[in-house]
Amino acid sequence: MIEDQENLEEEETEEELAPAVDMGIVAIECADCGRPLLNMLKVRDTEDVSKIKVICINKRCGPDGERGESWVHELQGHYFHSTIKKRDIITSMVEEDGIMVIRMDKT
Numbered sequence: 687m688i689e690d691q692e693n694l695e696e697e698e699t700e701e702e703l704a705p706a707v708d709m710g711i712v713a714i715e716c717a718d719c720g721r722p723l724l725n726m727l728k729v730r731d732t733e734d735v736s737k738i739k740v741i742c743i744n745k746r747c748g749p750d751g752e753r754g755e756s757w758v759h760e761l762q763g764h765y766f767h768s769t770i771k772k773r774d775i776i777t778s779m780v781e782e783d784g785i786m787v788i789r790m791d792k793t
């Protein structure tokens with residue numbers, strides 16, 4: 687009985703991971719606290735390259751007691767973005783020195 691249950695769990699894990707890779711989803715998380723912030727979903731292959739950085743939703747996870755932020759991600763192609771948690775919202779998207787900086791908050 688115990689062996690059967692273990693096998694079942696392994697199969698479920700594989701099914702969850704495989705589609706995400708196929709669809710080209712890039713998950714962006716805070717480099718300071720590791721919170722998942724945004725999913726970038728690739729919808730088209732283009733020559734366009736965009737650099738994006740997401741400021742963390744947590745207000746004090748950064749080294750100076752301020753908001754942390756993600757690494758700068760370089761994405762090639764056309765992407766849609768979607769928030770990960772239900773209450774997360776994007777409050778602004780501003781280009782600063784060639785990098786799209788996305789700020790977020792909780793409703």
Ligand SMILES: [Zn+2]
Binds near residue numbers: 718720743744747
């Ligand atoms: Zn953070």
